[in-house]
Amino acid sequence: MKVFIVIEFLYRDIISEKWVIVDWKTGKESAEDRNQLALYALYLKKKFKAPLEKIEIRNESLLTSKCRTYSLTDFDLDTVNERVQLSCLEMGKYLIDEEENIPVGIEYFPRTSYEKKCIKSNFLEMCNS
Numbered sequence: 001m002k003v004f005i006v007i008e009f010l011y012r013d014i015i016s017e018k019w020v021i022v023d024w025k026t027g028k029e030s031a032e033d034r035n036q037l038a039l040y041a042l043y044l045k046k047k048f049k050a051p052l053e054k055i056e057i058r059n060e061s062l063l064t065s066k067c068r069t070y071s072l073t074d075f076d077l078d079t080v081n082e083r084v085q086l087s088c089l090e091m092g093k094y095l096i097d098e099e100e101n102i103p104v105g106i107e108y109f110p111r112t113s114y115e116k117k118c119i120k121s122n123f124l125e126m127c128n129s
């Protein structure tokens with residue numbers, strides 16, 4: 001399954017020979033920030049054969065003006081890879097035909113009972129129609 005990612009900024013520091021991935025955050029820090037960057041690092045490793053020790057991942061917070069740099073291990077990449085695989089499997093349960101991208105019936109997608117979520121939902125218009 002093809003996974004699409006959108007890296008905000010990536011450059012190669014030719015002095016340190018490091019690949020640097022930068023992601024700007026407008027909101028609060030979350031545990032997911034590191035996982036998101038780990039996914040980008042996995043892409044670099046697979047696509048460009050970039051050695052993990054030469055990949056630097058960084059969050060720049062626009063809210064606090066702080067920068068956080070993470071170092072990753074093979075375990076981190078294995079974990080994020082596994083999460084992607086599990087997520088694909090979960091999504092696959094909602095398809096009758098994966099090749100044609102045909103979903104199961106609408107009855108398998110119940111509305112949330114926590115309606116506060118709906119305000120920010122990308123599917124609000126579709127859901128209310």
Ligand code: SF4
Pocket residue numbers: 110111112115117118121122123124127
């Ligand atoms: S609007 Fe979004 S969050 Fe609310 S029920 Fe529909 S899909 Fe779920």
